[in-house]
Amino acid sequence: MKPTGLDFKVGDHVVYPAHGVGHVAGVETQEVAGMSLEVYVITFDHEKMTLRVPTKKAKTAGLRPLAAEDVVSKALTTLKGRARVKRTMWSRRAQEYEAKINSGDLISIAEVVRDLHRAENQPEQSYSERQLYESALDRMAREVAAIERIDRDAAVAMLTKSLTKAA
Known part of the structure; x- marks a missing residue:
């Protein structure tokens, strides 16, 4: 070893x-x-x-x-939680979100996805918010897809379902 x-x-x-x-x-x-x-x-x-x-x-x-099963279930539970958006300037929050995405930690990435997710009845996201959201969702979906042995689109659908249950 x-x-x-x-x-x-x-x-x-x-x-x-x-x-x-x-x-x-x-x-x-x-x-x-x-x-x-x-x-x-x-x-x-x-x-x-x-x-x-x-x-x-x-x-x-x-x-x-790849993340263990318990980490994946904790990340999915995180998606179902309430969004915790700090009342700081967007540039500062964007940096924090970027750091969480690049940390490689599935639960941190799930927090970004949860916090930036917009339901149908919510206001439109800014371009940079949408970019960060897509980046986090893609990163999380690829790992979930590899773990569950499904394709990326099926993983995105699974994550989106968890997010909409929360809303």
Whole structure:
């Protein structure tokens, strides 16, 4: 076992905080500055991107396995809760939401989705609110889809259903 405590195999789904769900395409050894470095090669199909994360730095980089069942159910429960919108300036709230989305923590992402969700009878969102909402919903849906082994659209429908039950 690696000293990081993380031991991913080829084909494993993983979550990288800034990019969401990807899968391990391989483990390579690369020459960097004259040193040999073992890296996880992670591909993100939805972003058409490949990321290489040193195996020894995987945990500090925030790389983690898909959320456990209890975390998913807690995130879904969070969606059903009441929106907690602080009365601070939008720019400050937007920064906090962005930080939560990029934290990679499913429950924090669920809080953003819940707080920015608008029901049919509520006023229209601003462009930046809608962008953050879509980003958070997409990130959460991709992880739920990978866990439940369903496609992204089915996961979005499942999350939206949880949100509308709350409203």
